[in-house]
Every structure is written in C-alpha cells, then in structure tokens.
Amino acid sequence: MQRFRLADTPFDTASLRARLLDARVGGYASFEGWVRDHNDGRAVAGLRYEAYVALAEREGEAILADALQRFDIIDAACVHRQGELALGELAVWVGVSAAHRDAAFAACRWIIDEVKARVPIWKHERYAGGDAGWLHPQP
Amino acid sequence: MSAKIDVLYFAALRDAAGIASEQVDTEAADLAELYAEVQARLQLPFPQRQLRVAMDGEFARWDDALRAGSTVAFIPPVSGG
Numbered sequence A: 001m002q003r004f005r006l007a008d009t010p011f012d013t014a015s016l017r018a019r020l021l022d023a024r025v026g027g028y029a030s031f032e033g034w035v036r037d038h039n040d041g042r043a044v045a046g047l048r049y050e051a052y053v054a055l056a057e058r059e060g061e062a063i064l065a066d067a068l069q070r071f072d073i074i075d076a077a078c079v080h081r082q083g084e085l086a087l088g089e090l091a092v093w094v095g096v097s098a099a100h101r102d103a104a105f106a107a108c109r110w111i112i113d114e115v116k117a118r119v120p121i122w123k124h125e126r127y128a129g130g131d132a133g134w135l136h137p138q139p
Numbered sequence B: 001m002s003a004k005i006d007v008l009y010f011a012a013l014r015d016a017a018g019i020a021s022e023q024v025d026t027e028a029a030d031l032a033e034l035y036a037e038v039q040a041r042l043q044l045p046f047p048q049r050q051l052r053v054a055m056d057g058e059f060a061r062w063d064d065a066l067r068a069g070s071t072v073a074f075i076p077p078v079s080g081g
Helices: A013-020 A053-070 A101-118 B011-017 B031-042
Strands: A004-007 A027-034 A042-051 A073-081 A083-086 A090-098 A121-127 A132-135 B003-009 B021-026 B052-055 B058-060 B071-075
Touching (some): A013 A027, A013 A090, A132 B011, B003 B011, B003 B031, B021 B031, B031 B071
Parallel strands (some): B003 B071
Antiparallel strands (some): A073 A090, B052 B058, B052 B071
16 A cells, blocks of 8 residues: 655645544644745755655655554555745645554654655755755765 | 666766766676765765665665666765655
C-alpha cells in the first residue's frame, strides 16, 4: 500500500485525512510544512524542491512502514511537493491516526523528522535580492 | 576490468558537475573509488564524508563493490520538509 507520495502540484489534505480515519480512530495528528518568507535571516522569494524520485519514494515508504512498527498507530501517510513552490504553499504533509493521541503525536513528529533527515529531496531557495542557492545542511 | 556505470548528480553536485548524469567507464573497485575519480575530474565541492551513496535506487555502502551496468547516485545532504 502506498503511504508516501511526491506531488508535482498542490494537493488536498482533507481527502488525505479522510483516508486515515475509521471507527477505530480516537486521535489524529498532522503536520503541515509551509513555504515561509525567510530563512536564516534572509528574505525568501520562493523555492524549488528536487528529488531523486526512485530513492525518495522507497525511503519515504520505509519510514512510514517503520513508524507503523514503532508506534501504536493505525495508519500514517506523507506527501511532499517537488518542483517550484511559491510563498505560502504547502510543502509537506504528514497525517497519523491512532486509538489515542500520545501515539499519534509521537509518530507524526518522528515521521517528519525522519523525512527531513533521510529522504533525498533538496531545497533550492530564491532570495529577494535575486540570488539563489541549494540548502545542504550538515548533519 | 572496467565497468560501465551510469552516475547521477543532484542539487549542488549537479550544478558543480554541470550535468545531471553521465556514463563512466571505470576501473574503480568500489563506490568510494568511483567518487574519488569523478570528484577529481569534475572538481566536486563535497568530500565523500558529507555524502551518502546509492546504487540502483537503494542506499549503499562506500565499500560496496561496483556492479557493471548499475546506476550510482551521490547524495548531498538532504533538505526536504
């Protein structure tokens, strides 16, 4: 079952959320990462995400499968944008359903942290001054 | 014995290489030797220790042997999310 997806265009979170809910669910947690207008003290005009698609999809699926093993949750999903994004656009979404809130919150936090650390996606920021650059944070 | 390998470059590595992919004919025994070769030839800005490496769409180890005909990607530090 596909739980992780790269999206080329804006996506609807209501339908993604609906797919995670059923009669067993007592708690649902989500995280949404948005394109903000600044980073590291610089004014950001927009950004582009590039992915190594084959490996990103494999790694994303592995993270979600791992989360289902580690946490007492019912289901989880993640969608990450690629391509050009404007300020205020949704860049990444994580949703987790569980019987209780503790596991839903914990798994949601773990998934977004793992996605940021492991999935081969790179951010290319354009700045208000006209220059641009890749973000390659050292672990 | 030489092997033909497809190499993929992403993000700042692609910008530095000036190409997204290339086919190389290499005598490198493992992935670390392959990176040393292309790093020297293309003047890539990342030391090996800052990168991860993948072979045929799966993360690999630097001391994994090269498989002829495989696709190798050098993965600079990621910044999704």
